[in-house]
Amino acid sequence: MTCQLPLFELDDPRSNTHDPIALLREGAALVLSVSGGKDSDAMSHYLLDRRAKEGWPGAVMMVHADLGERRVEWHQTPEYVRSFARRKGVTLHVVRWSKGDLVDRIWQRYHANPDRPCWPSSSIRYCTSDLKREPISRWLRKTFPSGKVICAIGVRAEESSMRAKKETVVVRKDCSAPTKNRLVLNWLPIHDWTEANVWDCVRRHGNIAHPAYGLGNTRLSCALCVMASLNDLTNGAQHNPHAYREFCRIEAVTGYSFRKDFWLSDLKPELLPAETLAAVREHQGKSISAASVLVGAR
Ligand code: SF4
Numbered sequence: 001m002t003c004q005l006p007l008f009e010l011d012d013p014r015s016n017t018h019d020p021i022a023l024l025r026e027g028a029a030l031v032l033s034v035s036g037g038k039d040s041d042a043m044s045h046y047l048l049d050r051r052a053k054e055g056w057p058g059a060v061m062m063v064h065a066d067l068g069e070r071r072v073e074w075h076q077t078p079e080y081v082r083s084f085a086r087r088k089g090v091t092l093h094v095v096r097w098s099k100g101d102l103v104d105r106i107w108q109r110y111h112a113n114p115d116r117p118c119w120p121s122s123s124i125r126y127c128t129s130d131l132k133r134e135p136i137s138r139w140l141r142k143t144f145p146s147g148k149v150i151c152a153i154g155v156r157a158e159e160s161s162m163r164a165k166k167e168t169v170v171v172r173k174d175c176s177a178p179t180k181n182r183l184v185l186n187w188l189p190i191h192d193w194t195e196a197n198v199w200d201c202v203r204r205h206g207n208i209a210h211p212a213y214g215l216g217n218t219r220l221s222c223a224l225c226v227m228a229s230l231n232d233l234t235n236g237a238q239h240n241p242h243a244y245r246e247f248c249r250i251e252a253v254t255g256y257s258f259r260k261d262f263w264l265s266d267l268k269p270e271l272l273p274a275e276t277l278a279a280v281r282e283h284q285g286k287s288i289s290a291a292s293v294l295v296g297a298r
Helices: 013-017 020-026 038-054 077-088 102-112 126-143 195-204 230-239 241-254 274-297
Strands: 029-033 060-065 092-095 147-152 169-171 182-187
Touching (some): 020 147, 020 182, 029 038, 038 195, 060 077, 077 092, 092 126, 126 147, 230 241, 241 274
Parallel strands (some): 029 147, 147 182
Antiparallel strands (some): 169 182
């Protein structure tokens, strides 16, 4: 009887010292996590070039988490991601939350407890954990029953202080299973790249990027991301009016604004049905009168 010793221990602090490049040279599979944005595009160009040059022998594929083809993502994103994978000659796998899209998830949270704000936020990013991370992890576990997998993600330090603090190699614990000899690493290969490096790489590879950039977006995210700049939100609403109306309907029914003190419905009210706008105005009126009562009580 052979003794199956695990290749590693999940809680061993040395787990995060794995070298992704060495593992790829030895045959680990490479999974490129793609969003349609410039960072994951540039990362894919860079790693696929390097794979071809160095002859990494393992499998390569792309994975994309679709948060809502019709009413959450920029409407060009699904086709953009498909055509990017075709262009690079890599198989694409699209994963989704099992119970619907992000709009469904927001409603589900609201109905579970109408007394708390239903929107995701920078501190409660259930949009990312439930609709991106978990479906991708489920797919990784199913696709790779055992072996070593490097999951490359195009996160850069320059994007935010939170991202700057991220470790560039970590064991993906919800996918790794020492007893099955399955090790999955999250790797941020372009963590130290600047935005200029990214655009330079995109230019050198045919200068094709998601149409949202040409329309003035600085970043690509969901069409209406809770963390987006005003510029990107305005663009998102303007060019994805269907998504905009769905999101504003949530404000109208629940009375919770998209962000603290920021009503999405105020951005492009001309795109909204009269009843949505009327309901939002009523909620805003109530919060204004509540605020006046508080001020008067001081
Ligand atoms: S893009 Fe924004 S709203 Fe969409 S999943 Fe990411 S953080 Fe959430």
